[in-house]
Amino acid sequence: MTIKESSLSELQAKIGYEYTFDCVQCGYCLPACPTYETMEKETHSPRGRINLVKMAAEGKIPLEDLREPIEKCLGCQACVTACPTNTQYGRILDGAKEVLNETDNKSNTQKVTEKVVFEKLFPSSKNMDLLGHFMWGYEKTGLQKVARKTKLTNLAPLKLGKFEAVLPSAVSPKERKSRKNYYPANVDTNVTVALFTGCIMDSTFFETNQNTIKLLNLAGANVYIPEEQTCCGALHSHSGEVNQAIELAKRNIEAFEQYDISYVINNAGGCGAQLTEYNHLLVNEPDWHERAKAFSEGSRDISSILWELGGVHHELKTKEEVVTYQPSCHLTNVQKVVDAPKKLVENTPGVTFKPMKNEDRCCGSAGIYNIVNYDDAMDILDVKMKDVKPTNPQTIITTNPGCLLQMKMGIKREGLEDRIRAVHLVDFLAERLG
Numbered sequence: 001m002t003i004k005e006s007s008l009s010e011l012q013a014k015i016g017y018e019y020t021f022d023c024v025q026c027g028y029c030l031p032a033c034p035t036y037e038t039m040e041k042e043t044h045s046p047r048g049r050i051n052l053v054k055m056a057a058e059g060k061i062p063l064e065d066l067r068e069p070i071e072k073c074l075g076c077q078a079c080v081t082a083c084p085t086n087t088q089y090g091r092i093l094d095g096a097k098e099v100l101n102e103t104d105n106k107s108n109t110q111k112v113t114e115k116v117v118f119e120k121l122f123p124s125s126k127n128m129d130l131l132g133h134f135m136w137g138y139e140k141t142g143l144q145k146v147a148r149k150t151k152l153t154n155l156a157p158l159k160l161g162k163f164e165a166v167l168p169s170a171v172s173p174k175e176r177k178s179r180k181n182y183y184p185a186n187v188d189t190n191v192t193v194a195l196f197t198g199c200i201m202d203s204t205f206f207e208t209n210q211n212t213i214k215l216l217n218l219a220g221a222n223v224y225i226p227e228e229q230t231c232c233g234a235l236h237s238h239s240g241e242v243n244q245a246i247e248l249a250k251r252n253i254e255a256f257e258q259y260d261i262s263y264v265i266n267n268a269g270g271c272g273a274q275l276t277e278y279n280h281l282l283v284n285e286p287d288w289h290e291r292a293k294a295f296s297e298g299s300r301d302i303s304s305i306l307w308e309l310g311g312v313h314h315e316l317k318t319k320e321e322v323v324t325y326q327p328s329c330h331l332t333n334v335q336k337v338v339d340a341p342k343k344l345v346e347n348t349p350g351v352t353f354k355p356m357k358n359e360d361r362c363c364g365s366a367g368i369y370n371i372v373n374y375d376d377a378m379d380i381l382d383v384k385m386k387d388v389k390p391t392n393p394q395t396i397i398t399t400n401p402g403c404l405l406q407m408k409m410g411i412k413r414e415g416l417e418d419r420i421r422a423v424h425l426v427d428f429l430a431e432r433l434g
């Protein structure tokens, strides 16, 4: 074997070359792809991206030709759901990102940002707590008002300032510290679960986590909150930082194994999808694979478990409200949870549920896609809002923090803040408790 052949076979193993042969080029995935719709290029469609990966893996085009089409992919996996041959595009995408990440074509700013965020911030519950405390101080000391008034927020890098305006209210350090490690169910039960709190979820959407515990207790589940848990590693995986994602997966598996539980519950579609991928992530580590498989098989989205336990609608107050639902792509296309959130909404007393057209189309949030590819994400969001408006809702319900902020952004861009709100499903149910 020549050196060239040997490095090509290494590349092929890493980039998911074997999966590219499942694609028969039929094009059924094209209408499902949001970037093909808004960017109108074959190279920005699933079929085009698979072809590019195949050609790069065969040495026919330089790896750099992959970069833009792959970076502009949302990773929503709508193409996987649409594909009649079950082509595992997600594996091809992750492989391409890992390979591109290794080619070290990043600016120094990008390298430093990724190092700080991926290695120091997300994996450290202490640092994420500090971020939560900072957000509270920023809001309560009046700094937020000053920053908005003087447009200081516009100076934040990567358009982060735009998202600052749609963040939820922060929770006080005192309230955060008062959270316990165990919350018993409101009834006698033999169902015990543990909550995956997430890094961004817990620092920025703490209230949603607290409401998740409340609903689980009401539905008849005891809830543990393992302190040793860490970030799920989804953003690391989607940025090609596979080794970091593997380390985080191991830490989480160890943290939850200490508890005698039926399920690991999450309330963020993207994080939940990553938890169900641990099985695949650790497939080449014999000491870990069985443990990862058990962890992934025991992971459940909050909507699934609530519905499985009989729902909480009998505990909810009646309030008339017209509601539509924006599913999380990773909840639909990776976790394959489709009906449970809708059933919970439909059974809420007083609710008129109006499904939107193309509801399974990505809103453009996609992890940090809307931060790093802001303009493309806004094009995709504008298409989404065209489907939201005819339902004339008072409320858009979502099941993922990223989708929630993106829908809030869509409402703001359309100037509909006085008529429509966006809420996480968990908070929507909790606000109706007696």
Ligand code: SF4
Residues within 6 Å of the ligand: 022, 023, 024, 025, 026, 027, 028, 029, 030, 046, 047, 050, 079, 082, 083, 084, 085, 086, 087
């Ligand atoms: S990915 Fe699937 S749907 Fe898309 S072109 Fe290939 S075989 Fe057809």
Ligand code: SF4
Residues within 6 Å of the ligand: 032, 033, 034, 035, 036, 044, 045, 046, 049, 072, 073, 074, 075, 076, 077, 078, 079, 080, 089
């Ligand atoms: S993951 Fe989403 S954006 Fe990427 S190719 Fe598939 S459908 Fe298109």
